[in-house]
Amino acid sequence: MATEQRKREEEADLCGARCIHLDRVARAREESVGPDLLERLARTFGVLADPTRLALVMALTGGEMCVCDLAAFLGVSPSAVSHQLARLRDLALVRRRRDGQMLYYSLDDDHVADLLTTGLAHMKE
Amino acid sequence: MATEQRKREEEADLCGARCIHLDRVARAREESVGPDLLERLARTFGVLADPTRLALVMALTGGEMCVCDLAAFLGVSPSAVSHQLARLRDLALVRRRRDGQMLYYSLDDDHVADLLTTGLAHMKE
DNA sequence: TCAATATCTGCATACCTATTCATATATAAA
DNA sequence: TTTATATATGAATAGGTATGCAGATATTGA
Numbered sequence: 001m002a003t004e005q006r007k008r009e010e011e012a013d014l015c016g017a018r019c020i021h022l023d024r025v026a027r028a029r030e031e032s033v034g035p036d037l038l039e040r041l042a043r044t045f046g047v048l049a050d051p052t053r054l055a056l057v058m059a060l061t062g063g064e065m066c067v068c069d070l071a072a073f074l075g076v077s078p079s080a081v082s083h084q085l086a087r088l089r090d091l092a093l094v095r096r097r098r099d100g101q102m103l104y105y106s107l108d109d110d111h112v113a114d115l116l117t118t119g120l121a122h123m124k125e
Numbered sequence: 126m127a128t129e130q131r132k133r134e135e136e137a138d139l140c141g142a143r144c145i146h147l148d149r150v151a152r153a154r155e156e157s158v159g160p161d162l163l164e165r166l167a168r169t170f171g172v173l174a175d176p177t178r179l180a181l182v183m184a185l186t187g188g189e190m191c192v193c194d195l196a197a198f199l200g201v202s203p204s205a206v207s208h209q210l211a212r213l214r215d216l217a218l219v220r221r222r223r224d225g226q227m228l229y230y231s232l233d234d235d236h237v238a239d240l241l242t243t244g245l246a247h248m249k250e
Numbered sequence: 251t252c253a254a255t256a257t258c259t260g261c262a263t264a265c266c267t268a269t270t271c272a273t274a275t276a277t278a279a280a
Numbered sequence: 281t282t283t284a285t286a287t288a289t290g291a292a293t294a295g296g297t298a299t300g301c302a303g304a305t306a307t308t309g310a
Contacts, residue, residue: 028184032184038180046171046267049173051163054163059156062149066287069153077271080268082288083268083289085288086289111247116166118239122240175298178298201299202299205298207257208300209298
């Protein structure tokens with residue numbers, strides 16, 4: 001970790017920029033989160049970066065739905081929806097409940113809906 | 126718009142799923158946002174979907190920084206940072222202020238920081 | 251006006267991802 | 281146990297994207 005920071009400082013001299021405010025760069029480093037958390041957070045936002053999948057998540061804010069409901073709503077194949085749901089599950093954005101042959105999906109917690117409302121609030125300005 | 130919904134309903138019969146809860150699908154449609162807004166929102170999350178660019182935005186939560194500061198902090202070329210900042214500007218996530226030859230970037234509003242904190246809160250569970 | 255610095259942008263490439271198809275798994279009913 | 285339905289998953293492909301490089305633009309100062 002410390003070696004990586006050193007490496008970055010050296011590269012700073014090589015990349016042609018010489019106007020660096022060392023204090024601000026240092027503070028940004030102190031406040032920065034670890035690479036693993038950063039990676040996971042980026043993938044979480046990445047899940048919301050597709051219109052189809054975003055519509056899927058927004059639909060679930062109204063309550064649980066099964067895979068075929070979502071496929072009908074989105075106008076895509078159940079297979080595509082299942083792939084997308086697997087990504088959402090992998091990042092713990094949704095959870096599922098089995099009832100017979102069907103699986104009902106819902107949002108994992110309130111944070112997910114919060115992200116949508118905050119994002120929408122930013123649009124309206 | 127109405128024709129598009131009809132099309133989706135027809136496709137629902139073709140894609141092999143027959144367990145549809147029409148009421149839930151209908152409600153999801155009523156509550157859904159327009160495709161343009163959906164597209165823009167998806168691109169907004171997409172901007173936050175890259176670890177490097179996410180680190181960039183998080184750095185700006187601590188105050189404004191110029192391009193070379195960010196390049197040094199991230200360990201990438203000023204060119205790459207500039208490309209990324211262009212995307213962030215395009216979606217109004219950041220704004221810039223010129224002072225002489227340098228451009229200082231900062232977050233556009235509090236929503237951006239809110240997205241980060243909500244996302245991080247979701248990680249810690 | 252000319253040179254230097256900081257930033258921007260078009261192009262090319264390597265990587266990532268969304269979808270479809272085919273197939274596998276799981277549950278229910280006959 | 282066989283069949284049908286609902287969902288999951290691996291592989292392949294097409295489209296999107298992050299990056300670096302080269303050149304362009306903007307501001308400053310001589």
